[in-house]
Amino acid sequence: MKIEQMQCTGNWMQIDDVNSIEYLLILCAEKNKISADGKLNNRITWHTDRHLTRDEVLAFLSDGAELSTGTDWYSKCRSEKKPVQAPARDYPEGRKLACGHTVYYSADVMSASLGICCADCYDRMSD
């Protein structure tokens, strides 16, 4: 897991250095508390609240939580958000095949004896 730390500019900076990541994990464990019912809580403190363990810090971060690492508004870190990208289409507008279906990827185009078709129709289009 990669960690991002917020800078005072409000931008997130990726932390690559293992020692820096370990330090942030320690800060997260110190600065964040968990209530008896398992809720993350870094504001109100009840006597039943306790600090996070390292494993809990990692679990919350991989869950997408932003954890406080200090008292400044920007003192927080999170796990790196990986943008989910759909693979680029080979045929952005779609390609209509002899079987009547439209495909968007060249890998879906099959050449059967009765014409160009999709994988679903390959058996039907093969003589």
Ligand SMILES: [Zn+2]
């Ligand atoms: Zn088809």
